[in-house]
Amino acid sequence: MTAPAETILEVRDLVKHFPLTQGILVKRQIGAIKAVDGVSFDLHRGETLGVVGESGCGKSTLAKLLMALERPTSGSVKINGREIANARGGELKRMRRNIQMVMQDPYTSLNPRMTVGDIVGEPFEIHTDVVPKGGRRRKVQELLEVVGLNPDHINRYPHQFSGGQRQRIGIARGLALQPEIIICDEPVSALDVSIQAQVMNLLERLQTEFNLAYIFIAHDLSVVRHISDRVAVMYLGKIVEIGRDSEIYERPTHPYTQALLSAVPVPNPEGRETRERIILQGDPPSPANPPSGCHFRTRCWKAQAICAEQEPLLQIRSGSDHPSACHFAEALDVVNAQ
Amino acid sequence: MVEVLSEPVGGGSYEGSLLEVDDLHVEFRTRAGVAKAVNGVTYSVGAGETLAVLGESGSGKSVTAQTIMGILDMPPGKITGGEIRFRGVDLLKLPEDQRRKIRGEGISMVFQDALSALNPVFPVGWQIAEMFRVHRGASRSDAKKKAIELMDRVRIPAAKDRVNDFPHQFSGGMRQRIMIAMAIALDPEILIADEPTTALDVTVQAQIMGLLADLQRERNMGLILITHDLGVVADVADKIAVMYGGRIVENAPVHDLYRSPAHPYSKGLLESIPRVDMKGQELYAIKGLPPNLLEMPSGCAFHPRCPYRRDNCVTDVPPLYPISGTRGSACHYWREVLDDGSR
Ligand SMILES: Nc1ncnc2c1ncn2[C@@H]1O[C@H](COP(=O)(O)OP(=O)(O)OP(=O)(O)O)[C@@H](O)[C@H]1O
Ligand SMILES: Nc1ncnc2c1ncn2[C@@H]1O[C@H](COP(=O)(O)OP(=O)(O)OP(=O)(O)O)[C@@H](O)[C@H]1O
Ligand code: SF4
Ligand code: SF4
Ligand SMILES: [Mg+2]
Ligand SMILES: [Mg+2]
Numbered sequence: 001m002t003a004p005a006e007t008i009l010e011v012r013d014l015v016k017h018f019p020l021t022q023g024i025l026v027k028r029q030i031g032a033i034k035a036v037d038g039v040s041f042d043l044h045r046g047e048t049l050g051v052v053g054e055s056g057c058g059k060s061t062l063a064k065l066l067m068a069l070e071r072p073t074s075g076s077v078k079i080n081g082r083e084i085a086n087a088r089g090g091e092l093k094r095m096r097r098n099i100q101m102v103m104q105d106p107y108t109s110l111n112p113r114m115t116v117g118d119i120v121g122e123p124f125e126i127h128t129d130v131v132p133k134g135g136r137r138r139k140v141q142e143l144l145e146v147v148g149l150n151p152d153h154i155n156r157y158p159h160q161f162s163g164g165q166r167q168r169i170g171i172a173r174g175l176a177l178q179p180e181i182i183i184c185d186e187p188v189s190a191l192d193v194s195i196q197a198q199v200m201n202l203l204e205r206l207q208t209e210f211n212l213a214y215i216f217i218a219h220d221l222s223v224v225r226h227i228s229d230r231v232a233v234m235y236l237g238k239i240v241e242i243g244r245d246s247e248i249y250e251r252p253t254h255p256y257t258q259a260l261l262s263a264v265p266v267p268n269p270e271g272r273e274t275r276e277r278i279i280l281q282g283d284p285p286s287p288a289n290p291p292s293g294c295h296f297r298t299r300c301w302k303a304q305a306i307c308a309e310q311e312p313l314l315q316i317r318s319g320s321d322h323p324s325a326c327h328f329a330e331a332l333d334v335v336n337a338q
Numbered sequence: 339m340v341e342v343l344s345e346p347v348g349g350g351s352y353e354g355s356l357l358e359v360d361d362l363h364v365e366f367r368t369r370a371g372v373a374k375a376v377n378g379v380t381y382s383v384g385a386g387e388t389l390a391v392l393g394e395s396g397s398g399k400s401v402t403a404q405t406i407m408g409i410l411d412m413p414p415g416k417i418t419g420g421e422i423r424f425r426g427v428d429l430l431k432l433p434e435d436q437r438r439k440i441r442g443e444g445i446s447m448v449f450q451d452a453l454s455a456l457n458p459v460f461p462v463g464w465q466i467a468e469m470f471r472v473h474r475g476a477s478r479s480d481a482k483k484k485a486i487e488l489m490d491r492v493r494i495p496a497a498k499d500r501v502n503d504f505p506h507q508f509s510g511g512m513r514q515r516i517m518i519a520m521a522i523a524l525d526p527e528i529l530i531a532d533e534p535t536t537a538l539d540v541t542v543q544a545q546i547m548g549l550l551a552d553l554q555r556e557r558n559m560g561l562i563l564i565t566h567d568l569g570v571v572a573d574v575a576d577k578i579a580v581m582y583g584g585r586i587v588e589n590a591p592v593h594d595l596y597r598s599p600a601h602p603y604s605k606g607l608l609e610s611i612p613r614v615d616m617k618g619q620e621l622y623a624i625k626g627l628p629p630n631l632l633e634m635p636s637g638c639a640f641h642p643r644c645p646y647r648r649d650n651c652v653t654d655v656p657p658l659y660p661i662s663g664t665r666g667s668a669c670h671y672w673r674e675v676l677d678d679g680s681r
Contacts, residue, residue: 018507055542056495056509148627160368165396165628193566195395197610197623204620219540220567226612226621245617263540265569267611269592272573279548280541286496 008213009043009066009099009181014075016061020288033288035061037237038075040314043181046207048214050228050245052221052260054284058237059217063183066215067101068092079181097127099181102174109170110158116169117154120144123176130177143172148198171199175206183215188223200227221264225249233257236287236295239314243322253320253329255300294326302328352426355382356560357406357445357528362420364401364584366631367413373631375401377584378420380658383528383560390571390592391564392607393581394628399564400450402581403530407447408437424528442473446526448517450533450564455517456505462516463489463501469523488519493545518546522553528560529553535570547574568611572596577664580604583629583639586658587668600667600676602646638669646671 017032036058043049051059064070066077068084077085084095100123103109110119121140124131131139141151147168158166167187174182184203188196204227206212218224224231231248233241233256241254252258262278280299285291291298297307304327312325319330364376376398383389391399404410406422408429422429424444429437449455457465466488467481476484482501489497492515494508505513514534521529531550535543547570554561565571571578571592578595580588580603588601599605606624626643629635635642641651651670658666661676669675 055514056512060509150627150630156370161396193568193607193610194624195628196566197612197621200612201620201623219543221540222569222612222614225614226617249614260541263544265540265543265567265573267568267572267596267608269572269575269596277544279544284493284495284542286499288496288499 005044005046007042008045008080009215010076010078010081011042011066012040012076012078014039014062014065014077015073016058016065016070017073031288033286034237034290035287036065036072037287037290039234039237039239041232041239041242043213043215045180045213046211047230048207048216048228050224050231051215051217051234052219052224052231053234054236055219056284056287057234058287059234060185062234063101063185063215063217066183067099068096069101093126097177098179099183100174100177100179101183101185102171102187103185110166112158115155115157116144116149116161119158119169120172120176123173127177139176140172143175144169146175146202147172148195168195168199178210179212181213181215183217185217186219187216188218188220196223203227221249221261233260236285236290238295238325240296240325241323242314247322251321251331253317253322253324253331254296254326255302256296257324258332296326302326304328352423354423354426355384355387356425357562358382358421358423359402359406360421360423362402362405362422363418364398364405364410365416365418367416368632371632374634375415375584375631376405377634379581379584379586381579381586381589383562385527385560386554386558388554388561388563388574388576390575390578391562391581392566392568392571392578392604394583394603395566396628396631397581398584399581400532403447403532403562403564406530407441407445408434409441442469443524443526445528445530446521446524447530448514448521448532448534456513458505461502461504462508462513463503466516466520466523469520473524484523485519488523489516492516492519492549493542494519515542515546518549525557526559527557528562530562530564532564533566534563535565535567543570550574568608580607583634584631585639585668586666587640588666589658590661590665594665598676598679600661600665600672601669602644602671602675603640605675605678640669646675 014036015038016036017034019029020031020033021027022030039062053059061070065072072085076083079095079098087095117140120143121136124136141154144151144154149165149168171187188199207214216224216227225245228245230243231245232239233254235256241248241257248257252261259278259280285298293309294307294312297303306327312327314323314325316323317329359379359381362376362379366373366375379402381389393399405417417430424440456462463482463485466485470476470481470484486497486501489501494500494512494515518534535546550561551574553559575592577591579586580601582603588604595604599608609622612621624643629639637653638651638656641647656668656670658668659672660666661672
């Protein structure tokens with residue numbers, strides 16, 4: 001076994017609570033939405049950490065915290081050993097160059113009044129030393145080509161592109177500064193499968209070439225598996241299971257992970273009427289008012305009295321080989337796991 | 339006399355399917371030239387049936403849907419040919435007031451871009467309630483009650499507490515569920531869902547697809563599902579239309595297409611799916627770029643990217659060759675492709 005690569009991103013006890021207010025004239029805070037509620041992990045140079053989990057479980061908020069686009073309620077994020085959560089001004093700008101993001105929503109993240117060339121080339125305007133002014137147009141065209149867009153469309157506006165095409169513009173911009181870490185928030189969700197394959201091959205090629213580290217947020221578990229070295233499963237603001245891709249996909253120990261894997265639609269219609277699934281009962285609880293003890297207990301078919309009383313810590317237990325936040329963690333072979 | 343639409347359009351008797359798109363052509367007049375976004379799309383969906391529309395990004399799936407809904411941006415968009423028959427009546431010939439009535443109650447749509455489709459300055463509950471106030475004349479409090487019910491139904495946690503929240507306060511997936519709530523509010527006969535679960539995780543996706551299936555059963559609703567998720571398609575579709583460059587390049591019942599695609603583009607799609615045994619390897623990807631709609635390739639639009647290409651593909655546009663009564667492929671060499679099967 002090779003020694004683990006150097007840690008490039010260190011996240012400890014990261015918390016983000018959004019105030020929940022009531023009243024129209026006088027806003028009173030009546031609680032908090034616990035979007036990210038104590039998340040810790042390391043990311044190594046050149047590695048891909050996949051992040052999966054229910055809609056609203058805090059993945060995008062986590063991404064924004066890592067980018068310092070949101071200030072954390074508490075906890076720390078260190079890039080190359082330096083705290084980004086408190087950085088300001090010039091220091092923040094330097095650190096941000098190292099960590100770039102490809103956004104989830106290609107519709108709102110692209111300025112409708114800027115041309116594609118301006119959008120993709122914008123990082124060069126902020127970080128003027130990366131590419132000399134004369135070479136920028138050429139560089140932007142290269143980036144467009146690399147993500148499968150026609151370089152001749154450099155003067156077009158976002159509304160002239162389809163949803164999938166717009167997502168590629170965001171990817172091109174994320175790649176512009178060749179950062180060490182790229183956070184991809186659903187980078188291929190809006191893309192059709194053929195372009196998705198091109199983009200994933202591209203991301204993997206760039207990773208090898210520049211030793212990039214990725215945090216790869218996606219709903220498609222087969223996509224996450226293909227690209228990730230390790231996978232973190234989130235539920236209601238917390239990581240409930242984390243491990244190497246084979247550990248998560250072949251020997252998941254947390255009931256939520258097991259349900260998630262069994263719900264993956266299989267791209268083959270044969271036998272679809274008889275396929276067995278773990279269908280989760282109940283609604284995802286509100287992050288403003290998570291259940292006591294284990295956050296998953298209201299939907300868990302294995303829940304016992306202790307689950308309401310004690311919060312299960314994210315740790316390795318006797319029944320498993322990787323950290324899981326379940327009192328009764330136990331490997332289960334999920335038939336449908338892709 | 340002005341005809342009042344007390345009866346559904348077309349009444350009860352019509353031949354063919356509930357909704358039929360027939361040889362539809364749509365162009366965009368841009369400064370750079372004319373973009374032929376939809377070049378003869380033909381598909382149909384019956385009551386209780388699920389049609390999945392698959393296809394390259396930019397192939398005209400959403401523009402076709404917008405044209406069905408009557409919400410195409412005109413200009414720059416222009417419908418240059420074809421018919422859209424709902425219960426046998428060509429919607430393209432109806433006056434706007436009649437179309438408005440059909441929108442929402444007859445045919446309704448879940449939009450691809452959930453955030454931009456929601457109005458950022460109004461609470462989401464208000465926006466859902468508005469449907470009942472405008473279309474059904476419901477009172478404020480009744481409409482709000484209905485809105486909460488619908489938010490519950492699409493599994494927004496603590497719907498009652500969040501009914502006054504604004505769109506930006508919800509996650510991407512929750513916004514998408516709110517869009518679904520608005521689309522099903524008036525119990526439409528046809529629901530067009532444009533990438534409805536793209537932003538959702540699989541457990542909620544499974545629930546939403548289940549919800550759509552329930553609605554479909556209850557109301558015998560026709561569903562047009564636009565998606566690029568070949569897993570979801572395999573799960574729920576009765577039939578599939580594959581689009582490329584503004585055309586249908588293959589249509590087929592779901593089992594036939596997955597078993598043996600008859601067009602090189604559909605075959606390429608199926609082969610691009612990541613599989614466990616491909617981990618660490620490069621994924622199969624269809625080479626090249628999507629076509630430039632301003633300058634469509636001659637002959638078969640797929641020819642610059644096609645591994646089956648022969649000389650005549652560059653000059654002859656392939657018609658949609660019938661393979662069987664329910665299947666067709668717009669490829670000169672469909673037999674060869676069909677014989678190769680999928681991997
Ligand atoms: N600015 C905000 N104000 C209040 N609540 C917020 C804000 N941003 C996010 N939230 C809430 O925080 C929670 C986590 O949201 P987030 O966008 O991080 O989820 P997500 O995991 O990315 O979901 P999805 O998969 O749907 O994109 C949600 O309950 C959301 O409503
Ligand atoms: N308002 C517009 N002006 C000019 N061109 C447009 C306009 N709207 C759409 N188009 C073009 O029409 C073509 C079809 O777009 P459409 O949105 O239907 O694609 P799509 O198949 O839905 O793709 P995706 O899977 O990416 O959503 C695209 O090339 C797009 O650039
Ligand atoms: S701790 Fe209890 S409730 Fe939570 S996942 Fe494990 S068994 Fe289920
Ligand atoms: S007609 Fe020719 S170029 Fe077009 S898909 Fe068939 S083989 Fe390929
Ligand atoms: Mg998100
Ligand atoms: Mg679209």
